[in-house]
Amino acid sequence: MDPSGDAFGDRRRARALEADRLLRGLFAGAVGSADDPRQGQGVALVAVGGYGRSELSPASDLDVVLLHDPSVGEERIREIAEAIWYPLWDQGVALDHSVRNTVQMREAALEDHRAAMGMLDARPVAGDSGLVLALRSEVLTDWRRDARKRLVEVREAREARIERSGWLAHAAVPDLKESGGGLRDGVVLRAMVATWLVDVPRGEAEALRSALLDVRDALHETSGRRMEKLDGEHLVDVARLLDRDTHELEHHTRNIGRRVAHLSSLAWRRVDDVLETRPTAITSTGPVVAPLDDGVGRLDDEVIVLQGVDPAEDPEIALRAAAAAARHGLPIGSSTAQHLARTLGDIPEPWPASAQRALVDLLTAGPGLVAVWDELDYAGVTDRWVPEWADIRLRGSSSPVHRYTVDRHSVETCVLAAEVARDVDRPDLLAVAALLHDIGKGRDGDHSEVGESMAEEIALRWGFSAADARVVARLVRWHLLLPNIATRRDIEDPSTAVNVAEYVESESFLDLLAALTQADARATSASAWSSWRRGLVHGLVAKVRASLDGTTSADAEAYEGWPAHVPIPDWGSQSLTDLSLEVENHRGGSLLTFVTLDRPGLMESIAGGLAVLGLEIRSARTVTIGDAAASMWEVTRADVDVTKVRERLKPILAGEVDLAARLALSPSPDAVPPRVTLLHQRSETATLVEVRAQDRRGLVWTVCRAIRELGHSIRSAHLSTYGAEARDVFYVVDADARPLDETAAEQLRAAVAAALT
Structure with a gap:
């Protein structure tokens, strides 16, 4: 077709x-x-x-x-x-x-x-x-x-709609109808034209709306039902019906949304001109323009390039105009952006200090950056500064956690990095790394590794020294290090902090990496920077800082587990059902602290009991104190009923419940088999087993049972879920509380993989 x-x-x-x-x-x-x-x-x-x-x-x-x-x-x-x-x-x-x-x-x-x-x-x-x-x-x-009043109502409703549905061009899962730049915006443009207060390019607006209707029709036809969101599940079928590949269709659809949003932005600016009755100040020499920077001024509520400035001769003017607009929270006029795109000369490479300074001013301007970058990107100016940007423009993310496209996410990360700029020694390097941290996603390979060399090359082009460019490159390379380690490793194990310290090398770089991590996660989604993840990352950063200043070591004897001291209740007996339980709200969920008689398979039993209760486990740690075992379990649900948990666990601890029958894993809907990997040289005190699999009820219990059946113990477990995928790491020790030898470790890996399949 x-x-x-x-x-x-x-x-x-x-x-x-x-x-x-x-x-x-x-x-x-x-x-x-x-x-x-x-x-x-x-x-x-x-x-x-x-x-x-x-x-x-x-x-x-x-x-x-x-x-x-x-x-x-x-x-x-x-x-x-x-x-x-x-x-x-x-x-x-x-x-x-x-x-x-x-x-x-x-x-x-x-x-x-x-x-x-x-x-x-x-x-x-x-x-x-x-x-x-x-x-x-x-x-x-x-x-x-009543147009003046009605347009105010229309704008308020539109802003509320976009707050709910995001922007078609940049939302992770675009809503073809409700998103900003979507079909409803096209109808709003028709209604705005009908007021006679403003005009828009009617032919272009209608052509864009018709093209977006084609995409929605294909979505209806392939799904067999009414739906507005172009999600990954239906993208392939819709692309086939429209005779496009999936990436081409996604870019085509988002580009329509971007163009509709741009037309809407111009129309609403014209509405503002009509609704605001203040006259433009005019002198005998023309309208009054307030100067903002060299060659840059403010006319009414737009930033413009002053007459007499030739962008071909002064290519830094675009950077100065953009920085001034973002800093003052003003838009760059569309005609100004188009003029710059047509006439802009090339900045000499490497950039002079003045150009680099203007770029940093732009990237650290805060929320005003978003609209200014969008306008210049639409006009084609940003390609002159970052040609590599074309590879990530309007590119959707493969991760369900992301709420934005890669390009918009990168700009949002800059905005949020500006909020923590005072926490670092080099906010300029933080800003550049924030913009470029996902630049490698447009190329084949691991985006962190690919982006490392790309970011270094770009930073050198922008006039940064070789040493500074290397810092930017390392930030891009390791921007996922802290959250990955914090959520998948035992941060109480001193070797964890020591290993991370070997990568970061200095407190200055650690500060930069921590700030970038926070900005990146917050720009991703609320779940990516939940109170739980935030607490783990902050805890890891504190321990890495202590390692860097020499106050901790990776000595295996220094590992104390958790907690350092737990009061052992006076049960008066040594029954398998003796159980002390404390529950407190913790990091958006609950923290359950158990103390019971130590025995093989204890973590297996507790994990099974929590699964039967429908509690999703975030992490687990255990330590043996005499004949007792103390364990801490983080679960996602807040306000857990202590009595209910205790009463349901007692028969499980006594062996009266057939957990194998209750928690048999259902067939995975995921065609990709589970992946079980040994993480070598990550700890000197335990053997680390990583499990990546479709998240299912009883998954943790199944792994714990396989480990127990081989006669091993679990010192701690660190459990994360990304969309539908579980990524869990278990710290396993043998009967003597030591890491497994090579043969036993491989047997364990195979046994866990077999149990999951």
């Missing part, structure tokens, strides 16, 4: 015509107009919304109003309505219907801007068309008369 053709548009119109014929037949039968045409006077069927525009997508509802003159009796209208609606329901037609007289319809349009916008596209389908045309004319007159 030729994606540039109008096949989808033809089908939308054909569906609308088919619906028209169906409704006309039902209407004729309902009013008896075949015998007496006068019986249809004062009554009409009206198509509104997308159906009114003859844009009927495969799974769209029929948006229909039975409109009537107030003089037509209620009983008569009820008879007509039932004669139309019931046959449609019997045929399974998806119907969004209402019955209103002309007065009610006009009042609804006056009270609700959404009703008014729907009426602007109203189309008579059957009956008294004069009734419909007269009402539409009245609604349009009201819309134009």
Whole structure:
């Protein structure tokens, strides 16, 4: 199928015509107009919304109003309505219907801007068309008369919608209808033009909306249902129907959203010009421009390049204008951005100090950076500074944790890095690393490794010294080090901190890496920087700092486990069911502290009990004190019922519950087999086993059982879930509390893999 053709548009119109014929037949039968045409006077069927525009997508509802003159009796209208609606329901037609007289319809349009916008596209389908045309004319007159007030309402609703649904160009899972730059924005542009207050390039706006409708139609056809979100599950099928590969379709769709959002931004700026009555200050020499920087000024509420400045001769002007705009929270005028893109000269390489300083000012400006970068990126200016940016522009992330595309995520990371700039010695290097930390995602290979050399090359081009460029490159290379280690390793094991210290080398670099980690995680999503993850990372950073200043060592004897001291209850007996349990809310979930009689398989039993209770485990640690075992378990649920946990665990600890029957792993829906790996040289005190598998109930218990059956013990476990994938690390020791030898370790790895498959 030729994606540039109008096949989808033809089908939308054909569906609308088919619906028209169906409704006309039902209407004729309902009013008896075949015998007496006068019986249809004062009554009409009206198509509104997308159906009114003859844009009927495969799974769209029929948006229909039975409109009537107030003089037509209620009983008569009820008879007509039932004669139309019931046959449609019997045929399974998806119907969004209402019955209103002309007065009610006009009042609804006056009270609700959404009703008014729907009426602007109203189309008579059957009956008294004069009734419909007269009402539409009245609604349009009201819309134009009250345009200043109505546009304020429309903007507030749009901002709330975008807050919920994000931007089509940058959301991880774009909503084709509700996102900023989506189909609803296209309809809003039509309504804005109808006010006569502003104008937009109507042809371009409609072409973009039609192209986005094609994508949605393909989504409806391939999914077989009404849906608006283009998720990864349906992307392949939609791309095939549109004769594109998946990456091409994703970029095509996001680019439409970016262009619609840009048109919307221009339109709303023009609305602001109309709604704000303050006059532009003008002197005998022209409008008054407030200077902001060399060659840069403010005209009204936009940043412009002053007359007489030639970007070909002064290529740094774009950087100065961008920095000034971001710093003052002002937009760069679209015409200014386009002018810069057409005429900008090349900055000599390596960049002079003045250009580098302007770039850093831009990247550290805070929230104002986002809109300025978007405008310049849309115009093509950013490609002059970072040609590599093209590889990540509008690129979706493969991780379900991300809420933005790679490019927008990188800019958001800069904004959040600016908030912690005071915590580091070199905020300039932090800002550059924040922008470039995912630059390698546009190339094959591990993006951290690929991005390392790319970032170093870019930093050198931007005029940073070789030493500073190397710092930026190392930050890019290791930007995932702290969260990965904190969530998958035992941070209480001194060797963990020592190993990390070998990578970071200095407290100055540790500060930079910690700040980048925080900014990156916060820009990813709330779950990526939950209180649990934040606490683990901060704890690891503190321990690495202590290792760097020489106050800790990796001596195996220094490992004390957790906790350093636990009071042992006086049970008066040594029963398997003796159990002390304390619960406290902790890092968004709960911290459960158990003390019970030590014995083989204890962690297996507790993990099984927590699974039976439906509690998702984040981490677990245990330490033996005399004949007792103390263990700490982090679970995701807050406000855990202590009594319920204790009573459900007692029969499990006594061996009275067949956990194998209760927790047998269901077949994994993941076609990729579990991966079990030995992490060599990561600890001097235990053997580390990493499990990557589809997260399922009983997964932790299954691994614990396999370890216990080989006669080994689990000192601690560190459990993380990324989307549907579990990534768990177990610290295993033998019967003498020592790491396993090479042969035993391999046997363990194979046994765990077999248990999971």
